[in-house]
Amino acid sequence: MVACKQWHDLPADMSTPFEGQYQSHKTLTPTTWNLIQMNERVDKEGKLHWDFSKIQCMHCGDPACADGCPEDAIERQDNGCVVIHQDKCVGCGYCAINCPFGVPKINKETNKSTKCDLCYDRIAEGMEPACSKTCTADAINFGTKEEMLALAQKRLDGLKPNHPDANIYNPEGVGGVHMLYVLPEKPEVYGFFKPDAKTPASIDVWKDVVKPVGQVAAAAAVVGVLGLAAIKGMSGGKKGGE
Ligand code: SF4
Numbered sequence: 001m002v003a004c005k006q007w008h009d010l011p012a013d014m015s016t017p018f019e020g021q022y023q024s025h026k027t028l029t030p031t032t033w034n035l036i037q038m039n040e041r042v043d044k045e046g047k048l049h050w051d052f053s054k055i056q057c058m059h060c061g062d063p064a065c066a067d068g069c070p071e072d073a074i075e076r077q078d079n080g081c082v083v084i085h086q087d088k089c090v091g092c093g094y095c096a097i098n099c100p101f102g103v104p105k106i107n108k109e110t111n112k113s114t115k116c117d118l119c120y121d122r123i124a125e126g127m128e129p130a131c132s133k134t135c136t137a138d139a140i141n142f143g144t145k146e147e148m149l150a151l152a153q154k155r156l157d158g159l160k161p162n163h164p165d166a167n168i169y170n171p172e173g174v175g176g177v178h179m180l181y182v183l184p185e186k187p188e189v190y191g192f193f194k195p196d197a198k199t200p201a202s203i204d205v206w207k208d209v210v211k212p213v214g215q216v217a218a219a220a221a222v223v224g225v226l227g228l229a230a231i232k233g234m235s236g237g238k239k240g241g242e
Pocket residue numbers: 056057058059060063064065066082098099100101102103104115174
C-alpha cells in the first residue's frame with residue numbers, strides 16, 4: 001500500500017481512525033487503491049482464524065466499469081491493465097455502480113473516478129507494479145497470465161494437503177481477472193471475492209444498444225444544430241440581400 005501511494009503520489013488517508021485493528025482502512029478510498037483486508041472467523045470446530053487478503057481492482061477481462069462508462073474514459077489495455085483516463089472522466093460514478101467488486105471510488109475534490117491502474121506506466125517502461133516489486137514475502141508476483149497461472153497451480157498444489165478448499169480465484173463471469181489469487185479458503189470467506197462475480201447483464205444492453213443509439217442521437221442533434229445554423233445563415237444572407 002505504501003509503495004502504491006509512493007508511486008502514484010497519493011496522500012496519507014486518515015479516514016479510518018486507529019482502534020487497535022489489523023486492517024489499516026475500512027475500505028478502498030480515492031487515495032487508497034489497495035489495502036490488506038482482515039477477516040475474523042470461527043470454523044466448525046470452534047477454531048479462530050484471521051484471513052488476510054490484498055484487495056484492489058481485479059483488472060477484469062470483461063470490465064463492467066469500462067463497458068458502462070459513457071465517456072469511454074476507461075481503457076482495457078492489451079496486456080490486461082484496466083486504466084481510468086482522468087482527462088476523460090466526468091465523475092458520473094457509473095463505473096463504481098457497475099463494478100462487481102465495488103472498486104472505483106469518486107474523488108469528491110477532483111470529481112474523478114479512481115482505482116488501481118496496475119502501474120501500467122511502470123509496465124510500459126519494462127518495470128513491474130510497485131506492490132509486487134516491494135513485496136518482501138514474494139506473496140505478489142508479476143508476469144504473463146500463462147506464467148502466473150502456472151505459478152498459481154504450483155502454489156495451489158502445495159496448499160491442498162492442509163487447505164482442501166484452496167482455489168485459484170479467476171472468475172469466468174467477469175472474463176477472468178488479471179489479478180489472480182491463490183486463496184487458501186473458499187472465496188466467500190474473505191468478504192471481497194464473490195464466488196459468482198459477473199459483469200451485469202444490463203451492461204451488454206447499455207454497451208450494445210443504448211450507448212450506440214445515444215451516440216447516433218447526439219450526432220443527429222449536432223447535425224440538426226448545424227443544419228439549423230446553415231438555414232439561418234442562408235436566411236440571413238437572403239435578408240441581407242433584400
Ligand atoms: S474490478 Fe471493477 S474496476 Fe476493476 S476492472 Fe473489474 S469492473 Fe473494473
